Amino acid sequence: MDLSAINPILLLASLMVAATPIMLAAIGELVVERAGVLNLGVEGMMITGAACGMIFAYNTGNAWLGFAGAAAGGMALSFLFAILTQYFLSNQVATGLALTLFGLGLSALLGQNYAEARPPAFPKMDIPILSDIPVLGPIAFNHDPMVYVGLILVAGVWAFLKFSRAGLVLRAVGENHEAAHALGYHVIRIRILAILFGGACAGLGGAYISLVRVPQWTEGMTAGAGWIALAIVVFAGWKPVRLLLGAYLFGGVTVLQLNLQAAGLAIPVEYLSMSPYIATILVLVILSAGRAPGSLGKTFHASR
Amino acid sequence: MLTLEKRPQPSQAWTYLAPLVAVVVTMIVGGAVFAMLGKPPLESIRTIFWDPLFGEFAAFDRPELVKKAGPLVLIALGLSFGFRAGIWNIGAEGQYIMGAIFGAGIALAFYPMEARWLIFPLMIIAGMVGGMLWAMIPGLLKVKFKTNEILVSLMLVYVADFMLDSMSLGLLRNPEGHGFPGSRNLQQYASAYNGDLIAGTGLHWGVIAALFAVVVSYIALSRHIFGFNVRLAGQSPRAAAFSGVNANRLVLVCMGISGALAGAAGMFEVAGPSGQILSSFNVGYGFTAIIVAFLGRLHPIGILLAGCLMALTYIGGETAQLTLGLPRSAVQLFQGMLLFFLLAVDLFTNFRIRLTAKEAA
Numbered sequence: 001m002d003l004s005a006i007n008p009i010l011l012l013a014s015l016m017v018a019a020t021p022i023m024l025a026a027i028g029e030l031v032v033e034r035a036g037v038l039n040l041g042v043e044g045m046m047i048t049g050a051a052c053g054m055i056f057a058y059n060t061g062n063a064w065l066g067f068a069g070a071a072a073g074g075m076a077l078s079f080l081f082a083i084l085t086q087y088f089l090s091n092q093v094a095t096g097l098a099l100t101l102f103g104l105g106l107s108a109l110l111g112q113n114y115a116e117a118r119p120p121a122f123p124k125m126d127i128p129i130l131s132d133i134p135v136l137g138p139i140a141f142n143h144d145p146m147v148y149v150g151l152i153l154v155a156g157v158w159a160f161l162k163f164s165r166a167g168l169v170l171r172a173v174g175e176n177h178e179a180a181h182a183l184g185y186h187v188i189r190i191r192i193l194a195i196l197f198g199g200a201c202a203g204l205g206g207a208y209i210s211l212v213r214v215p216q217w218t219e220g221m222t223a224g225a226g227w228i229a230l231a232i233v234v235f236a237g238w239k240p241v242r243l244l245l246g247a248y249l250f251g252g253v254t255v256l257q258l259n260l261q262a263a264g265l266a267i268p269v270e271y272l273s274m275s276p277y278i279a280t281i282l283v284l285v286i287l288s289a290g291r292a293p294g295s296l297g298k299t300f301h302a303s304r
Numbered sequence: 305m306l307t308l309e310k311r312p313q314p315s316q317a318w319t320y321l322a323p324l325v326a327v328v329v330t331m332i333v334g335g336a337v338f339a340m341l342g343k344p345p346l347e348s349i350r351t352i353f354w355d356p357l358f359g360e361f362a363a364f365d366r367p368e369l370v371k372k373a374g375p376l377v378l379i380a381l382g383l384s385f386g387f388r389a390g391i392w393n394i395g396a397e398g399q400y401i402m403g404a405i406f407g408a409g410i411a412l413a414f415y416p417m418e419a420r421w422l423i424f425p426l427m428i429i430a431g432m433v434g435g436m437l438w439a440m441i442p443g444l445l446k447v448k449f450k451t452n453e454i455l456v457s458l459m460l461v462y463v464a465d466f467m468l469d470s471m472s473l474g475l476l477r478n479p480e481g482h483g484f485p486g487s488r489n490l491q492q493y494a495s496a497y498n499g500d501l502i503a504g505t506g507l508h509w510g511v512i513a514a515l516f517a518v519v520v521s522y523i524a525l526s527r528h529i530f531g532f533n534v535r536l537a538g539q540s541p542r543a544a545a546f547s548g549v550n551a552n553r554l555v556l557v558c559m560g561i562s563g564a565l566a567g568a569a570g571m572f573e574v575a576g577p578s579g580q581i582l583s584s585f586n587v588g589y590g591f592t593a594i595i596v597a598f599l600g601r602l603h604p605i606g607i608l609l610a611g612c613l614m615a616l617t618y619i620g621g622e623t624a625q626l627t628l629g630l631p632r633s634a635v636q637l638f639q640g641m642l643l644f645f646l647l648a649v650d651l652f653t654n655f656r657i658r659l660t661a662k663e664a665a
Contacts, residue, residue, distance in 0.1 A: 084648055089655065108632070227455060277462045
């Protein structure tokens with residue numbers, strides 16, 4: 001084994017890339033859950049986003065349009081979830097599972113002709129001046145634009161929830177939908193908007209895997225990333241800043257095990273590949289210390 | 305204007321009707337999807353739902369149907385207890401894999417000794433223990449640390465999947481397999497082979513176990529205090545706590561049952577239809593069983609029927625792949641759609657739609 005083959009700067013730089021899909025999906029789900037809705041369909045929306053992203057990017061030759069298509073695809077799927085849980089008042093856990101199973105099937109069907117396709121290049125962008133800083137420059141300021149989109153989204157959600165009036169209303173709906181309804185807020189409408197936002201974010205996260213991280217389309221390629229995103233929301237205690245930490249922690253484990261595989265560690269590859277999932281379980285057990293939104297997962301029906 | 309009005313009691317009629325309506329709606333929408341894919345819709349639907357039972361080659365398909373329904377019913381029955389009590393074990397796929405690894409592990413440990421009376425029962429026990437241990441991880445973490453069992457059980461599916469890869473390449477690899485991955489084929493080991501009990505029917509011990517489990521579950525749910533407690537905990541956790549139901553014990557028991565049955569299903573599969581530990585061993589029965597459990601209304605008889613229907617879509621889907629060139633994933637989509645529509649139609653079970661005059665503001 002040759003540990004010196006692992007370059008810490010490259011490791012940290014690829015950590016940011018590995019964390020991005022999870023971060024995108026998780027920040028969307030965080031907003032959904034703060035509105036009191038538990039959407040377990042993140043994995044299904046992500047994989048659909050991955051397929052849609054490839055289809056749009058390949059056919060238009062533009063990665064940005066791919067991401068837009070992926071967001072639309074994730075949103076379309078989350079719209080199904082919204083209709084079912086908000087209007088048809090179905091159980092959110094069961095509906096979320098259905099969404100994941102449906103999404104896995106749908107994406108396989110959509111992507112069946114794209115197994116050989118290569119997406120258009122999505123160039124890195126050098127942030128002037130900042131990327132010239134030694135060590136920190138290549139780690140943090142020399143990535144493709146979606147890495148920064150993810151960070152901006154996290155910051156945006158943080159500010160939205162903390163400072164804006166709409167964010168306050170969204171949190172009120174999530175904490176106690178009866179009270180929010182009594183105050184005259186449109187619980188259903190707010191929740192649907194939150195669900196759609198979550199769907200778009202999950203779609204983006206999925207597309208990041210198929211367009212940048214891998215980059216190609218294979219069935220089931222998200223490999224549980226959507227579930228890990230759900231776990232990170234719990235770990236983060238429903239707070240955006242801690243979510244960032246969780247995503248990087250997970251990204252770190254993923255990248256480290258890949259590097260150890262490449263360095264030829266004496267542990268068999270299969271056991272190294274398990275480590276991100278086991279790390280997620282450990283993190284859930286040891287570090288989750290948040291309080292869930294009061295109305296999380298409960299169905300709202302304004303009865304008279 | 306249409307408004308929803310909660311029924312004082314869930315509608316009995318809709319409880320039974322909802323799955324049927326969902327199946328019909330899925331066929332219609334599914335047909336539309338097939339038409340969009342450029343396949344003849346009616347022929348596709350007939351190939352999937354009719355031909356495996358009554359078509360030209362039904363004699364080949366019917367045993368396959370039984371073999372596929374067996375594990376689905378067995379896993380779904382185990383899941384139904386937890387789902388009723390609000391305990392969401394969605395990692396049955398992982399428990400199924402671990403059951404197979406444990407069961408095959410015992411068989412291979414005894415190879416080439418011939419002693420069916422000893423080895424086969426031991427394999428069944430090992431399979432159940434393997435699945436149960438794997439399900440106990442989320443169960444115990446939930447009880448001790450209040451960790452979300454949905455996420456943990458699901459993460460463990462991926463871990464089990466890698467474990468399967470590792471076993472087929474390492475510990476359980478066939479030493480006479482010329483370096484190919486995969487264990488010895490248990491179909492060629494008489495003491496371990498879970499073959500058809502009556503040749504050509506597909507009726508192996510796993511199917512018998514599934515039928516037996518249907519009867520036991522039915523009795524447990526409708527005639528035993530355990531079933532009452534499970535239903536009580538699901539409908540009103542507070543009332544259950546006051547009546548002395550130990551919530552933690554219920555979590556462990558429900559996880560244990562579902563894990564043991566999923567593990568048994570895995571063991572019967574690896575010793576029978578599949579034959580060997582290989583990375584392609586699991587085909588998603590653990591996830592499809594979730595659909596089966598809901599489609600069967602979490603009721604043992606319903607699960608039996610739903611399991612047969614889902615098995616039908618697998619077989620019919622395979623036929624449609626060959627004859628009509630329908631993509632494999634179309635069936636998966638179909639199964640997901642079915643659960644969707646079921647959940648939507650269920651609205652009518654709990655709510656009534658009323659036509660009301662629009663109120664003056």
